[in-house]
Amino acid sequence: MRAKYLKPAILATIYIGLSQWSTFALAQNADASNLYKRGLAATCANCHGTDGKGVVDGGMPLINGLTSEQMLTQLKAFKSGAREGTIMPQLAKGYSDEQLEIIANQLGKK
Amino acid sequence: MDRRHFIGNSAAALGLLAGFSGQARANLQKAEILVIGGGYGGATAAKYLRLFSNNTAKVTLIEPNASFVSCPLSNLVVGGSRTLSEITTPYDNLSKRHGVKIIQDSVASIDTDKKTVKLASGKTLRYDKAVVSPGVTLMMNSIEGLAQANKAGVTLQAWKAGPETVALHKQLASMRDGGTFAISIPEAPYRCPPGPYERACQVANYLKQNKPKSKVLILDANQDVTSKGALFKKVWAEQYAGMIEYLPKYNVTAVDAKTKTVKFEVQDDIKADVLNLLPAMSAGEIAVKTGLANANGRWVNVNFLNFESTAQKDIHVLGDSIQIAPAMPKSGHMANQHAKVAAAAIVAELSGWEINPAPVLTNTCYSFVNEKEVVHVASVHQYNAAEKTFKTVPGSGGLSPAPSTLEGVYAWGWAHNIWADSLG
Numbered sequence: 001m002r003a004k005y006l007k008p009a010i011l012a013t014i015y016i017g018l019s020q021w022s023t024f025a026l027a028q029n030a031d032a033s034n035l036y037k038r039g040l041a042a043t044c045a046n047c048h049g050t051d052g053k054g055v056v057d058g059g060m061p062l063i064n065g066l067t068s069e070q071m072l073t074q075l076k077a078f079k080s081g082a083r084e085g086t087i088m089p090q091l092a093k094g095y096s097d098e099q100l101e102i103i104a105n106q107l108g109k110k
Numbered sequence: 111m112d113r114r115h116f117i118g119n120s121a122a123a124l125g126l127l128a129g130f131s132g133q134a135r136a137n138l139q140k141a142e143i144l145v146i147g148g149g150y151g152g153a154t155a156a157k158y159l160r161l162f163s164n165n166t167a168k169v170t171l172i173e174p175n176a177s178f179v180s181c182p183l184s185n186l187v188v189g190g191s192r193t194l195s196e197i198t199t200p201y202d203n204l205s206k207r208h209g210v211k212i213i214q215d216s217v218a219s220i221d222t223d224k225k226t227v228k229l230a231s232g233k234t235l236r237y238d239k240a241v242v243s244p245g246v247t248l249m250m251n252s253i254e255g256l257a258q259a260n261k262a263g264v265t266l267q268a269w270k271a272g273p274e275t276v277a278l279h280k281q282l283a284s285m286r287d288g289g290t291f292a293i294s295i296p297e298a299p300y301r302c303p304p305g306p307y308e309r310a311c312q313v314a315n316y317l318k319q320n321k322p323k324s325k326v327l328i329l330d331a332n333q334d335v336t337s338k339g340a341l342f343k344k345v346w347a348e349q350y351a352g353m354i355e356y357l358p359k360y361n362v363t364a365v366d367a368k369t370k371t372v373k374f375e376v377q378d379d380i381k382a383d384v385l386n387l388l389p390a391m392s393a394g395e396i397a398v399k400t401g402l403a404n405a406n407g408r409w410v411n412v413n414f415l416n417f418e419s420t421a422q423k424d425i426h427v428l429g430d431s432i433q434i435a436p437a438m439p440k441s442g443h444m445a446n447q448h449a450k451v452a453a454a455a456i457v458a459e460l461s462g463w464e465i466n467p468a469p470v471l472t473n474t475c476y477s478f479v480n481e482k483e484v485v486h487v488a489s490v491h492q493y494n495a496a497e498k499t500f501k502t503v504p505g506s507g508g509l510s511p512a513p514s515t516l517e518g519v520y521a522w523g524w525a526h527n528i529w530a531d532s533l534g
Contacts, residue, residue: 035162036466038161038454046531054527055523059523060520086486086514087486091506094506094507
């Protein structure tokens with residue numbers, strides 16, 4: 001199941017013609033596209049650590065034990081309101097579904 | 111459609127793109143990148159320039175202090191429930207773990223024609239890209255008598271965490287029971303919108319336990335509380351009733367250090383035992399001096415796609431110094447987020463790639479209302495290409511419903527993680 005999030009062909013299908021980002025992604029080489037994804041995931045790092053590796057026993061819930069699929073499920077639950085929380089329901093609503101998917105793919109357990 | 115777009119879309123031209131990229135990547139490795147200022151913006155920029163370039167970019171951080179002292183959480187030090195060492199982080203991991211060259215010095219001047227930076231020690235450094243993240247300047251002359259009062263040690267600002275933070279707590283500790291602590295707030299925008307109100311809570315929390323007959327006056331030049339207003343007012347009424355008095359539209363114009371008297375634009379003078387007067391603020395001194403502050407001479411206009419100054423090419427400005435987008439606070443968290451967008455854009459540009467046309471920023475800000483309970487405000491800012499600015503996403507972001515100890519734990523969690531993300 002997890003592999004689904006990682007298949008470039010499927011990702012490309014999702015992106016084609018859908019958004020500003022899709023045009024951008026297709027025009028770039030793999031390194032540039034990777035940089036974009038790292039940059040997006042880095043918006044989470046202030047609270048959850050660089051590359052999702054949070055400070056152990058720092059007080060913030062750790063996310064790096066989650067697979068990409070588990071992470072995406074949680075992010076979508078925060079976004080829809082199905083899962084309650086303090087800040088995360090408010091932040092998740094600020095990202096598009098595509099952005100949440102990229103973040104989950106970047107930060108999920110490899 | 112620009113040239114790179116066209117080439118990128120043409121399969122036949124892929125070889126050409128690879129060749130171009132190879133050349134550009136050499137540019138990335140050759141470029142001298144100077145980061146000026148090691149706060150939440152500059153430290154993060156230095157680290158992420160290395161990370162995003164897969165440790166190939168040459169990055170030098172110029173910072174006068176030996177270690178980083180966090181402004182967020184420093185109000186707990188003013189209130190006496192925490193120590194300065196608990197909010198201090200060394201810089202050395204940036205060099206040890208990430209290969210950032212650190213020069214402990216300050217920048218005397220920037221020559222934008224020659225693309226050089228002159229250090230206070232006299233040394234001159236060349237740059238291809240400069241990242242300028244100098245925080246704010248406290249405009250001491252905006253309040254008559256303030257500079258002299260500060261010099262004499264009578265009034266302290268403690269709006270840049272460090273020795274003044276500790277000294278302000280000492281003033282509080284030596285104040286008589288029944289005395290008055292007055293904090294004044296300049297008109298927005300200023301560094302850390304909820305900071306003064308949090309400080310009033312921390313001071314009141316200390317006084318309530320140690321000198322319960324004392325008062326806290328909040329003298330606010332603004333029309334109303336500028337951040338988390340309803341939450342703070344509820345806390346003041348419920349936890350600090352009879353102790354905290356909030357006075358809006360009180361614009362301080364002068365202070366008399368001898369009599370500890372504050373003068374206002376409109377209202378009668380007020381005397382207090384401990385005066386914590388926050389003057390108007392502007393972009394950090396080096397930004398103003400270099401002519402970057404092209405928004406009313408106070409703040410730096412930037413291109414929000416890469417945080418390049420609109421006044422000078424190849425100078426990227428981050429954090430509290432910039433002219434903010436709508437609803438964008440001047441906060442440490444936001445400076446860290448600016449830094450990542452700028453770092454990615456600089457790496458992309460030097461690699462010959464198109465920069466990300468749709469960057470995203472978040473902000474989270476926790477305020478302690480006593481030593482354990484916290485309230486937050488959070489927001490998500492997506493780039494709006496039509497208006498060339500960041501805009502908050504409708505329906506996203508928001509406030510805590512009420513203070514909680516759970517958020518007190520998260521606030522420390524936030525701090526430990528952002529210090530590690532920026533400096534670790």
